[in-house]
Amino acid sequence: MAKAGLLQRVETAGNARRYRLGKGRGAPLKLDYGKDAESSDAVGRVVDKLLQAARRDFRAALQDPGTVKDGPERELWAGRNKGWVNPRDLAEANRLLIRLQQLLQGPRRAGRDQLVSLSFVLAPLPAKPGRRGSQRSGNED
Numbered sequence: 001m002a003k004a005g006l007l008q009r010v011e012t013a014g015n016a017r018r019y020r021l022g023k024g025r026g027a028p029l030k031l032d033y034g035k036d037a038e039s040s041d042a043v044g045r046v047v048d049k050l051l052q053a054a055r056r057d058f059r060a061a062l063q064d065p066g067t068v069k070d071g072p073e074r075e076l077w078a079g080r081n082k083g084w085v086n087p088r089d090l091a092e093a094n095r096l097l098i099r100l101q102q103l104l105q106g107p108r109r110a111g112r113d114q115l116v117s118l119s120f121v122l123a124p125l126p127a128k129p130g131r132r133g134s135q136r137s138g139n140e141d
Contacts, residue, residue, distance in 0.1 A: 047121065054119035075116060082125060093122065 033043055061067045061076050068075045085093065097120060104118055 050119055051121070054117065057117045057119075075114070097122065 032039065034040060058076070058078060100118060104116065106112070108115075
């Protein structure tokens with residue numbers, strides 16, 4: 001991750017290795033997905049770690065009786081959706097994900113004292129022939 005610029009090594013006394021996000025505090029993490037197999041493997045490992053952290057965060061919050069688990073101020077939510085989109089839908093989904101990241105950026109300050117974690121993966125899926133809904137219906141936008 002350090003080679004990819006995602007982390008920067010912080011100088012410490014002794015042999016301890018410490019790292020910080022490469023872009024600095026509060027900056028969004030942007031992965032360079034690359035074009036070669038080595039880059040793809042590195043990004044895959046980073047995403048594996050992100051999902052591992054998400055699983056750990058979710059399980060801890062699930063066990064905490066103080067976690068708000070429903071209603072408009074819920075703190076815990078997991079799901080998986082898949083569906084058909086057109087280019088306009090996909091662009092809107094990306095705008096919404098960027099907006100969510102923007103909402104979570106920035107330091108703690110008065111009125112912003114609830115720490116939350118958001119992890120997501122958006123990935124295209126191949127349509128499987130013969131499956132319900134895998135054929136174009138002709139009524140797309």
